[in-house]
Amino acid sequence: MALARETSGAIDGPAQGPSLFLQLCDLIGAGVVRVDGDGRAWPLNDSGRVLLEALGGDAGGAAPAAIGALLADGEAPRGGETVAHTPESRHIAIAAGRAEGESLVLLRDKTDERLLHERVLQSEKMASVGQLVSGVAHELNNPLTGVMGFAQLLLARELDETVRGHVQTIYGEAERAAKIVQNLLSFARRRKPTKEMADLNALVQRVLELRSYDLTVRNISLDMTLDTRMPRVWVDPDQVQQVLFNVIKNAEQAMIDGHNGGKLTVVTQGTAAGVRVSIADDGPGIPPEIQRRIFDPFFTTKDAGQGTGLGLTICYGIIDEHGGRIWTENRPEGGA
Structure with a gap:
C-alpha cells in the first residue's frame, strides 16, 4: 500500500514504480484515488481528479457516496458501477480496497463502451424488425387499398344517415390503418438523408x-x-x-x-x-x-x-x- 500513502501524482523520479504506474493509468484513462482514514479523497493522477469531480467530489473533500458505499462493505476489494450526471450521464466503474486504515480506489469511464454496446444492440433490433415489418406492411397495403376504395364508392351513392355513418367509420379506420402501414414502411426503408x-x-x-x-x-x-x-x-x-x-x-x-x-x-x-x-x-x-x-x-x-x-x-x-x-x-x- 505504498502507493496509497502518496497524496499527489507528482512523485519524484520517473523510474519509480508508483510514478510509472500512475502515468500508465493516465494513458488508459484510469483514475487512481486515495481515501484516508477520515474519509477524504485524494486523486493521485489527472484521470483520478477528473473522474472524482464527475462523481461530485474534490481533492481533500469527503469521498463521493458511490465510493463510500463500496468501502463501507468491508476491507475485501470490491467493484461496482455508477452513473454520474455532468451534465450528461457518464458510466463510471469503481474498484476499491482497504488496508492499514486507508483505501485505494480505481476509477474508469465506461461511457463510450456502454454507448457502443447499446448502439450495436439497437442496430441489430432495428435491422431484424425492419425486415419483418417491410413484408407485413406490403401485405397489408393491398387489402387496405381495396377497403378504402370500395368505401369511397359507397359514400358516392345515396345512403341513409345511419348507413353513411357506418361506411364513414369503415373508411376512417382503414385510412388510420393505412397511415400506420406507411409509418412501418418509413421505419423499414430508412431512406438516406439528403443533407x-x-x-x-x-x-x-x-x-x-x-x-x-x-x-x-x-x-x-x-x-x-x-x-x-x-x-x-x-x-x-x-x-x-x-x-x-x-x-x-x-x-x-x-x-x-x-x-x-x-x-x-x-x-x-x-x-x-x-x-x-x-x-x-x-x-x-x-x-x-x-x-x-x-x-x-x-x-x-x-x-x-x-x-x-x-x-x-x-x-x-x-x-x-x-x-x-x-x-x-x-x-x-x-x-x-
Missing part, C-alpha cells in the same frame, strides 16, 4: 411555431434558449424537424398526462463535438424500466390505438444515420 448546411436554431424555431397553438391550448409554457454562436450543421432538415417534432410531442403528452400542463424547455448549444439540442419537460419523468426500452420498436406506453411505438425508434435511426446520439435522462428537479 445540406442548415441552421439548427431555425429548424427548432420552425417546429415550435408549428406547435405553438397546441402548446397554448394545452396550458404549456415555453422556455427557449438558443445559442446564436452555434455553427451551421450538415443535416437533412426534414429529418431533423421530424425528430424535433416527435420528441416535443412526447414531452407535451408527458406533461398533459402528469398535470394537464407544464413547462417545455428547449436549449441549443454548440459543443466541441458539434451541436446539442436539449428538450425537457416537467412531467413525471421516465421510470427506469421504461427508459431502457424507450427506443425499442413497437414499445409504447400509450393506450391501445393511440400509437405504433415507432416514433422514437425512427428518431433514433435518423440521429444514428447522422452520426449523432439521442438519449433520455430524468432531471433532478423533475421531468425528463
Whole structure:
C-alpha cells in the first residue's frame, strides 16, 4: 500500500514504480484515488481528479457516496458501477480496497463502451424488425387499398344517415390503418438523408411555431434558449424537424398526462463535438424500466390505438444515420 500513502501524482523520479504506474493509468484513462482514514479523497493522477469531480467530489473533500458505499462493505476489494450526471450521464466503474486504515480506489469511464454496446444492440433490433415489418406492411397495403376504395364508392351513392355513418367509420379506420402501414414502411426503408448546411436554431424555431397553438391550448409554457454562436450543421432538415417534432410531442403528452400542463424547455448549444439540442419537460419523468426500452420498436406506453411505438425508434435511426446520439435522462428537479 505504498502507493496509497502518496497524496499527489507528482512523485519524484520517473523510474519509480508508483510514478510509472500512475502515468500508465493516465494513458488508459484510469483514475487512481486515495481515501484516508477520515474519509477524504485524494486523486493521485489527472484521470483520478477528473473522474472524482464527475462523481461530485474534490481533492481533500469527503469521498463521493458511490465510493463510500463500496468501502463501507468491508476491507475485501470490491467493484461496482455508477452513473454520474455532468451534465450528461457518464458510466463510471469503481474498484476499491482497504488496508492499514486507508483505501485505494480505481476509477474508469465506461461511457463510450456502454454507448457502443447499446448502439450495436439497437442496430441489430432495428435491422431484424425492419425486415419483418417491410413484408407485413406490403401485405397489408393491398387489402387496405381495396377497403378504402370500395368505401369511397359507397359514400358516392345515396345512403341513409345511419348507413353513411357506418361506411364513414369503415373508411376512417382503414385510412388510420393505412397511415400506420406507411409509418412501418418509413421505419423499414430508412431512406438516406439528403443533407445540406442548415441552421439548427431555425429548424427548432420552425417546429415550435408549428406547435405553438397546441402548446397554448394545452396550458404549456415555453422556455427557449438558443445559442446564436452555434455553427451551421450538415443535416437533412426534414429529418431533423421530424425528430424535433416527435420528441416535443412526447414531452407535451408527458406533461398533459402528469398535470394537464407544464413547462417545455428547449436549449441549443454548440459543443466541441458539434451541436446539442436539449428538450425537457416537467412531467413525471421516465421510470427506469421504461427508459431502457424507450427506443425499442413497437414499445409504447400509450393506450391501445393511440400509437405504433415507432416514433422514437425512427428518431433514433435518423440521429444514428447522422452520426449523432439521442438519449433520455430524468432531471433532478423533475421531468425528463
